[in-house]
Amino acid sequence: MRALKGTIMDEQSMDRTVTRLAHEILEHNKGASNIVIVGIRTRGEFLARRIVEKIRKVEGVAPDLGFLDITLYRDDLHGKLEQPEMKGTDILFDISGKDLVIVDDVLYTGRTIRAALDGLVALGRPHSIQLAVLVDRGHRQLPIKADYVGKNVATAASESIRVHLNEVDGEDSVLLMHPDSDERGSAQ
Amino acid sequence: MKLKSRHLLGLRGMPPEDIRLILDTAGSFREVLDRPIKKVPPLQGKTIANMFFENSTRTRLSFELAERRLSADVLGFQSGGSSVSKGESLKDTARNIEAMKVDMVVMRHWASGAPHYLSGVIEAAVINAGDGAHEHPTQALLDLFTIQEKFKKVEGLHICLVGDILHSRVARSNIYGLKSLGAKVSVCGPATMIPRGLEQLGVDVYHHLDDVIPSVDVLNVLRIQLERDAGRFFPSLREYHQTYGVTLRRLSRAERPVTIMHPGPINRDVELSADVADGEHSVILRQVLNGVAVRMAVLYLLATGN
Numbered sequence: 001m002r003a004l005k006g007t008i009m010d011e012q013s014m015d016r017t018v019t020r021l022a023h024e025i026l027e028h029n030k031g032a033s034n035i036v037i038v039g040i041r042t043r044g045e046f047l048a049r050r051i052v053e054k055i056r057k058v059e060g061v062a063p064d065l066g067f068l069d070i071t072l073y074r075d076d077l078h079g080k081l082e083q084p085e086m087k088g089t090d091i092l093f094d095i096s097g098k099d100l101v102i103v104d105d106v107l108y109t110g111r112t113i114r115a116a117l118d119g120l121v122a123l124g125r126p127h128s129i130q131l132a133v134l135v136d137r138g139h140r141q142l143p144i145k146a147d148y149v150g151k152n153v154a155t156a157a158s159e160s161i162r163v164h165l166n167e168v169d170g171e172d173s174v175l176l177m178h179p180d181s182d183e184r185g186s187a188q
Numbered sequence: 189m190k191l192k193s194r195h196l197l198g199l200r201g202m203p204p205e206d207i208r209l210i211l212d213t214a215g216s217f218r219e220v221l222d223r224p225i226k227k228v229p230p231l232q233g234k235t236i237a238n239m240f241f242e243n244s245t246r247t248r249l250s251f252e253l254a255e256r257r258l259s260a261d262v263l264g265f266q267s268g269g270s271s272v273s274k275g276e277s278l279k280d281t282a283r284n285i286e287a288m289k290v291d292m293v294v295m296r297h298w299a300s301g302a303p304h305y306l307s308g309v310i311e312a313a314v315i316n317a318g319d320g321a322h323e324h325p326t327q328a329l330l331d332l333f334t335i336q337e338k339f340k341k342v343e344g345l346h347i348c349l350v351g352d353i354l355h356s357r358v359a360r361s362n363i364y365g366l367k368s369l370g371a372k373v374s375v376c377g378p379a380t381m382i383p384r385g386l387e388q389l390g391v392d393v394y395h396h397l398d399d400v401i402p403s404v405d406v407l408n409v410l411r412i413q414l415e416r417d418a419g420r421f422f423p424s425l426r427e428y429h430q431t432y433g434v435t436l437r438r439l440s441r442a443e444r445p446v447t448i449m450h451p452g453p454i455n456r457d458v459e460l461s462a463d464v465a466d467g468e469h470s471v472i473l474r475q476v477l478n479g480v481a482v483r484m485a486v487l488y489l490l491a492t493g494n
Contacts, residue, residue, distance in 0.1 A: 069216065072228040072488075083190040083493045086216040122225045 008135065008153055008161070009174035017150040018047065021132050022054035024148050029099050032059040034127070036098045038066045040116055041087045044104035046167040047134060051103060066091030068102075073115035089119065096124035101148075105163040107133040110144035135174055137161050190493035195307045195314045196486055198323035199364040207368055211333050213485035214478070220257065221481055231260035231491050234291045239282070240317070241267040241297040246452055246476065247317050247327070251294050254483035260491075263290065278302060279309050286310045292491060295319075300357075313490045321355050326486060327451055328361030330479040332369065334471050335406060337478065338447055343370035348400050351410035351432060351459050352418055354381045358451045359410060363389055376400050377432060380421040397432060401442050408449040409434050409460050425458050435461040445469045452476070 009017065029035050032055050039048025045067045056062035067090045071077075074084065102116055113131060120129060132148035137155045151174075155161065158179040166172050191206050199207070220228055236255045240248055248264075255262045263285070282293065292313045295303050300320030307314040318324040336342050347366055353359045353375045366373045367390055374392035375382060382393055394400040401407075412418050412428065422428045439446055448460070448470040456462045465472060 072220075072230045074230075077230050077492050083489070085189050086213055088216040088219055090219070118229070122228070123223060 003177050005159065005176045005178050007173060008151060008176055009172075011166075011172040014134070014150075014172045014174065017134065018050050019054055021134075021148050021150055022051045022058070025051065025101055025130075025132060026055060026058060028130075028147070032061060032063050034097075034099050035063040036066065036093065036095060036100050036126075037063050038068050038091060038095075038100055038102055038116075038120070040102065040104045040112065041067050041069045042168060043163055043165055044102075046165045047105060048103040049167075051101075051132070064093045064098075066093065066095075068116055068119050070112060070115040070119055073118040075111060075115065091123060094124055095120065095126045098126050099128045099130065100126040101130045101132055103132050105134050105165075106161050107131070107136045107144075107146050107149075108139055108161075110140045110142035113144050114142050134163060135161055191489050194490065194493070195303075195316075196325055196490065197303050197307060197314065197316045199325045199328055199361045199368065200323065202325075202364070202368065204368045207329070207332065207365060210329055210482065210485050210489060211336060213489055214329075214333050214482045217257075217484040217488070218478065218481040220484070221477065227257055227259060229259045230488055231255070231258035233261075234491055235261045235263065235289060236292045236294060236487070237263040237265060237285050237290045237312075238317075239265045239285070239293055239295045239297075241278075241295070241299075241302070242318070244296050244318070246479075247296065247324075250476070250479045251315075251317060251326075251483050254480050254487055255294075257480070258484055258487055258491075260292075260487070263288075278306065282306050282310050286312055292487065315486060315490065318357055320357065321360075322357050323361045323364075324357040324451075325361050325365075326479070326483055327358050328365040329486070330475055330482040331358075331362055331408060331449060331451070332365050333478045333482050334449065334475050335371075335447075337474070338471060339405065342366065344372070345405045346372040346374070346403055347406040347408060348374045348376055348394070348404045349408050349410060350376045350397065350434060352381045352412055352421070353377055353386065353410070354383050354421070355413050355416050355418060356410050358408075362408060363391055367391075374400055374404075378422050378428075381418075397434070397438055398441065401438060401446065404442070404446055405444075406447045406449060407434055408451075411451065411453065412455055412459050414455070425455075429458050429461075433457070433459060433461060434464050436463050436467070439464065439469075447471055449475060 037048050039045040052062050052065045069087045069089045071084045071086045130147040133146045134150040136149045136152050160177045162175045164173045294315045294317050296317040297319050300322035302319050303316040349359045376394040450472045
């Protein structure tokens, strides 16, 4: 099967990229004092954990970390063949007044982020909401833009990006796949 | 993951994985109920009719709240003062409501089997909110959720249903659900209030509370349904309380604390003494809170799974 078209990141380059994202977040927000980090389940959760750990190493304190399940806010809930599984939102702190950074693996149509914004404003009124993604593959269908991008990747809409993370997939990699691929992993 | 059935009519024969899916989903909705804004949008644009052919306060309010929390549009219907009192048949009532483009019907009915009948004559998904002395699946699901929340499991626990088993749809749904998840289930009550052949469901039958209390984890105390003429089945309320009333004195004979549940409304100092109902091992108000989350889960799974 000619599924794999190219490797975009391996373990080391992903680690460097996450390190840079953490530093950019700190630089832009002038430190960690007012930052909270929210990862979008599933893979955004683990990237958010890594970014928080990087920030802790630099600043000595870890910002509050939460996880958002966007299932209830999706615009395609009705009419999907497979019912999406709810994994639950876990944000145990007040986000009001904070500089909140959403973390996700791939930015594509923007619909996930649109749903995440709806989910977050139901929890409080942050001072600002920013977006950090590991990969931006283009093809936006909504006016949404990331503040921090690990890597911009030019893709055809028929191709897919697979993000593998050690915590769920047993390895760290970002792969660009041909259209006929059916390999497991995050397909966006 | 989706439910096997497009209706929720009862727990009898429901696969355990479906019960677990509902309980897991309810866990996510339980978190929503702790938020400052307790409303989420997944049922936006869906219309749900609550058809209550029998009096109900908490079940109706609980369903209505669950529906509104999910952003559905809600139609209320109580049999008193409607065309039912003018002699319209159940089928005609339901089809008229359906003609208004209703997506789901939640029905409480005094006749056992009414929701099953309805699910065969209308297109909308039907949820049984209690039918006669047959089933009350969402009550049993919220009981299971509350037990799981407290003990982190259901399998292997011993749950005893106390009181009027004969008239109780709550008891029947609880027995099916608890057995399906691997709990040990017993019932305890006067012989006149235990249906014959109940042992065939794999349930142990007791007639003395003191025999069962030492081995139970949970007592689910059922309401004496005086409106169903339950008083014919025992000599007096005072005698019932002395024999089957759950009291602190009785519970003190158990070696470990016994969790107390009750589907409500309580007849205080009949089936349950006031100090037990309000005591530290009572999870009765927890059941009410969890009921909203469980009903949100059922509505959500049925509305998005079809």
